[in-house]
Amino acid sequence: MKKQFKPYLLPLALVVGLVLLFTVPVLHNSIVVASILGGLLSGGLAVGLALRLRQTRILVALMFFISITLLFVDFTGTARHWFGGFAKVQFLPAVLALNVVVVVVLLAFTLFFGRVYCSIICPLGVLQDVIARLGRIGRRNPYSYSKEKRWLRYGFLALFLVLLIAGVGSAAALLAPYSAFGRIAQNLFQPVWIFGNNILASISESMDSYAFYHEDLWMRSLPTFIVALITFVLVGVLAWRNGRTWCNTVCPVGTFLSFFSRFSWMKIHFDEDACKKCGKCSRNCKAACIDFKTHTVDYSRCVVCGDCLEQCNFDALGYYHKPRLAHQPHSPQSPQQPQQPHQPQFPHSSQDSADPGRRTFLVAAAMATTAAAMAQKDKKVDGGLAVIEKKTAPRRHTPITPPGSWSAEHFAQHCTACQLCVAECPNGVLRPSANLEHLMQPTMSFERGACRPECNRCSQVCPTGAIKPISKAEKSSTQIGHAVWLMHNCVAVADKVSCGNCARHCPSGAIEMVPLNKDDANSPMVPAVNEARCIGCGECEYVCPARPFSAIYVEGHEVHKSI
Numbered sequence: 001m002k003k004q005f006k007p008y009l010l011p012l013a014l015v016v017g018l019v020l021l022f023t024v025p026v027l028h029n030s031i032v033v034a035s036i037l038g039g040l041l042s043g044g045l046a047v048g049l050a051l052r053l054r055q056t057r058i059l060v061a062l063m064f065f066i067s068i069t070l071l072f073v074d075f076t077g078t079a080r081h082w083f084g085g086f087a088k089v090q091f092l093p094a095v096l097a098l099n100v101v102v103v104v105v106l107l108a109f110t111l112f113f114g115r116v117y118c119s120i121i122c123p124l125g126v127l128q129d130v131i132a133r134l135g136r137i138g139r140r141n142p143y144s145y146s147k148e149k150r151w152l153r154y155g156f157l158a159l160f161l162v163l164l165i166a167g168v169g170s171a172a173a174l175l176a177p178y179s180a181f182g183r184i185a186q187n188l189f190q191p192v193w194i195f196g197n198n199i200l201a202s203i204s205e206s207m208d209s210y211a212f213y214h215e216d217l218w219m220r221s222l223p224t225f226i227v228a229l230i231t232f233v234l235v236g237v238l239a240w241r242n243g244r245t246w247c248n249t250v251c252p253v254g255t256f257l258s259f260f261s262r263f264s265w266m267k268i269h270f271d272e273d274a275c276k277k278c279g280k281c282s283r284n285c286k287a288a289c290i291d292f293k294t295h296t297v298d299y300s301r302c303v304v305c306g307d308c309l310e311q312c313n314f315d316a317l318g319y320y321h322k323p324r325l326a327h328q329p330h331s332p333q334s335p336q337q338p339q340q341p342h343q344p345q346f347p348h349s350s351q352d353s354a355d356p357g358r359r360t361f362l363v364a365a366a367m368a369t370t371a372a373a374m375a376q377k378d379k380k381v382d383g384g385l386a387v388i389e390k391k392t393a394p395r396r397h398t399p400i401t402p403p404g405s406w407s408a409e410h411f412a413q414h415c416t417a418c419q420l421c422v423a424e425c426p427n428g429v430l431r432p433s434a435n436l437e438h439l440m441q442p443t444m445s446f447e448r449g450a451c452r453p454e455c456n457r458c459s460q461v462c463p464t465g466a467i468k469p470i471s472k473a474e475k476s477s478t479q480i481g482h483a484v485w486l487m488h489n490c491v492a493v494a495d496k497v498s499c500g501n502c503a504r505h506c507p508s509g510a511i512e513m514v515p516l517n518k519d520d521a522n523s524p525m526v527p528a529v530n531e532a533r534c535i536g537c538g539e540c541e542y543v544c545p546a547r548p549f550s551a552i553y554v555e556g557h558e559v560h561k562s563i
Contacts, residue, residue: 053304053306053309053319054305054306054307054309054310055306057116057119057120057304057305057306060120061119061120061126061129062126064086064120064121064123064126065123065126065127065130067079067082067083067086068083068086068087068123068181068185069123069185069189070083071083071084071086071087071420071423071424071461072182072185072186072189072190072419072420072423073185073186073189073190073193073194073423074423075190075193075194075197075215075423075426077424077426080424080457080461084460084461087178087418087420087461087463088102088463089102089106089121090121090122090178090463091103091106091117091121091122091178091253091257092176092178092179092253092416092464093178093416093418093463093464094106094463096414096416096464096465096466097414097463097464097465098465106121107257107260110257110260110261110264111260111263111264111265112264112265112266113264113265113304114261114264114266114267114299114302114303114304115257115258115261115264115301115302115303115304116303116304117257118244118247118251118253118254118257118303119303119304119305122177122178122181122253123177123178123181123185124177124178124180124181124235124246124247124251125177125244125247125254125303127181127184127239128235128238128239128243128244128246128247128286129239129286129305131235131236131240132239132240132243132244135239135240135241141279141280141283141284142243142283142284143242143243143282143283143284143286143288144282144283144288145282145285145288145289145290145291145292146288148248148289148298148300148301149249152249152250153248153249153255153258154255156175156249156250156251156252156255157252157255157256159175160172160175160176160252167409167412167413169412169413169414169415169416169417169438169441170412170417170437170438170439170440170441171439172416173415173416173417173418173440173441174227174231175250175251175252176252176253176416176418177247177251177253177254178416178418178463179417179418179419180231180235181418182417182418182419182420182423183224183227183228183231183417183418183419183440184228184231184232185419185423186228186419186422186423187224187225187228187229187419188228188229188232190423191217194215194217195217197212197215198214198215198217200212201213201214202214216428216448218428218448220422220428220431220432221431221432221433221434221440222434223432223434223439223440224417224419224432224434224439224440227440234246242286242288243285243286243287243288244286244287244288244301244303245288247287247303248287248288248289248301258300258301259300261299261300261302262299262300264299265321266304266319266320266321267297267299267302267319267320267321267322268290268297268299268302268304268308268309268317268318268319269297269317269318269319270295270296270297270316270317271315271316271317272295272316274314274315274316275292275295275314275316276314276316277292277293278292278313278314279292280311280312280313281308281311281312281317284307284308284311285307285308286305286307287301287302287305288301289301289302290302290308304319306319388547389547389548390447390547390548391447391547391548391549391550392447392548392549393445393447394541394549394550394553396553396554396555396556397555398481398555398556398557398558399433399435399438399443399444399556400443400444400445400480400481400536400538400554400555400556401442401443401444401480401556401560402421402430402442402444402451402458402459402467402480403451403456403459403467403470403474403475403478403480403560404456404458404459404462404467404468404469404470404475404478405466405467405468405560406468406560407558407559407560408556408558408559409558410466411441411466411467412438412441413466414464414465414466415441415442415464415466416464416466417432417439417440417441417442418463418464419432419440419442420461420462420463421442421457421458421461421462421467422442424457424458424461425457425458426449426455426457427449427450427451427452427455428447428448428449429444429445429446429448429449429450429451429538430442430443430444430458431443442458444480444538444554444556445538446538446539446541446542446550446553446554447542448542449542450537450538450539450541450542450543451480451536451537451538452507452537452539453472453475453476453507453508453535453537454472455472456469456470456471456472459475474562476507476508476535477535477562477563478535478560478561478562478563479534479535479536479557479560479561479562479563480535480536480556480557480560481534481536481554481555481556481557482529482531482536482554482555482557483502483510483511483529483531483534483536483540483541483552483553483554483555484529484552484553484554484555485527485528485529485551485552486549486550486551486552486553487516487526489546489549489550489551490526490527490546490551490552491545491546491551492516492524492525492526493516493524493526496524498524498525499545500513500525500527501540501543501544501545502527502539502540502543502544502552503527505539505540506534506539506540507535507537507539508533508534508535508537509533510529510530510531510532510533510534510535511527511528511529511530511534511540511552512527512528512530513525513526513527513528514526514527514528527540527552529552532563533563535563536554536555536556536557537554538554540552540554541553541554
């Protein structure tokens with residue numbers, strides 16, 4: 001006998017989940033465990049009751065989707081304190097981070113409930129649902145059943161595994177669902193968020209209020225932006241036309257979880273006696289996995305969205321555990337419900353810091369209306385008297401990877417190019433690489449700011465373990481590179497002026513000003529770098545007044561070391 005829905009259980013589950021999520025961070029790494037418990041408890045109670053399935057799925061999915069999206073669009077660093085755990089319960093990041101607890105819980109959850117991970121926890125899956133819902137406006141019964149294309153599904157999964165094992169993380173990242181959503185959010189959603197913030201900042205400033213502050217809006221990497229745009233268009237078109245095609249054909253995580261969902265304890269079942277073969281379930285299944293003619297459901301593709309349950313007008317579909325009875329799959333009698341064994345009672349319903357080099361630029365309204373204003377925004381002026389030429393990144397022989405990444409090899413093998421650390425970097429130091437070997441994986445450059453020793457935000461948000469959590473004290477003693485001085489670029493030599501910016505701003509005291517010619521009393525003072533003390537923070541490169549190339553720049557180290 002099916003359990004009746006108790007209205008107070010859903011809000012109770014949500015309250016308990018939120019309490020676990022927001023009040024347990026006093027324990028070590030408990031934000032991850034709290035996120036798992038909060039999300040699974042909220043959805044699990046309602047799913048276990050097998051009632052209000054669709055409404056509960058939408059509510060919990062929106063909680064995950066909004067939280068993860070805020071992680072990528074928020075530039076203040078506030079969201080990571082509240083929602084950082086939502087990124088760490090994503091399946092692939094948990095695998096790469098060797099987070100066994102999360103992986104085991106997600107697999108167990110799939111074995112019990114089916115592929116609810118894809119419809120609740122995965123942000124790219126929820127994004128497909130949102131686009132598919134918009135695509136159904138004005139279209140009745142837009143989908144149809146189709147057989148799975150195994151050669152495509154397993155082909156993409158095999159390709160993904162080969163790339164991952166071979167260490168070609170940037171290529172594997174093209175198929176990873178969480179990383180694909182991260183690039184879309186950081187490259188497409190965050191600019192819109194910042195643009196809206198700048199409009200509010202202009203309005204508040206006109207009223208002598210500083211509740212908002214302007215944030216620079218700039219493109220970190222054109223190749224990554226193009227990849228994100230193409231991914232969004234492909235996913236969007238497929239979702240608009242056919243619902244979950246990307247999820248059930250291309251996504252390697254969905255294909256992997258499908259091996260477990262075939263044997264899930266809770267499943268969608270048909271009551272053949274009640275079914276009138278109207279076909280509404282098949283024509284409204286965005287996973288294209290319901291064949292109403294044969295009363296079968298492809299459980300490897302079903303994401304337990306609950307849409308079919310709502311569309312059925314004859315109570316012929318139910319979500320429950322169906323005991324296997326030999327030669328009696330649709331027995332009319334049941335010891336618990338003699339007259340109505342297959343009529344589950346499903347109610348139906350309708351559907352922080354600012355960049356040290358921050359500059360003042362024109363108000364957002366002018367930026368949106370004229371190209372001249374957009375060009376003016378990118379200019380940096382000194383007192384309104386002269387335009388200062390922008391810096392150009394030097395050609396580094398060894399790219400710089402963030403503190404906590406241990407080595408370039410470790411970083412390349414674990415990073416899925418989700419861009420979360422790029423979105424969280426407060427000073428614009430991290431940006432996606434344009435190098436084909438490490439395409440889209442973050443690298444460091446110092447044209448817009450320096451990697452301050454007191455900031456460890458990127459290591460706190462990385463969900464894959466590519467950047468291990470590192471304390472501020474550890475960061476101050478971690479050498480990720482060393483400074484190199486270029487005499488021909490130095491203003492003290494070329495322009496015969498006194499400078500010393502690099503030495504004054506070096507946080508580790510690794511730079512000392514010495515005479516270029518010790519035998520000449522009038523010799524200009526130039527920087528001498530003590531590589532043993534330099535940590536490669538890039539402060540010297542950032543503050544150097546030489547343009548367009550700094551007279552001092554940082555070369556990365558293949559392997560980081562403590563000093």
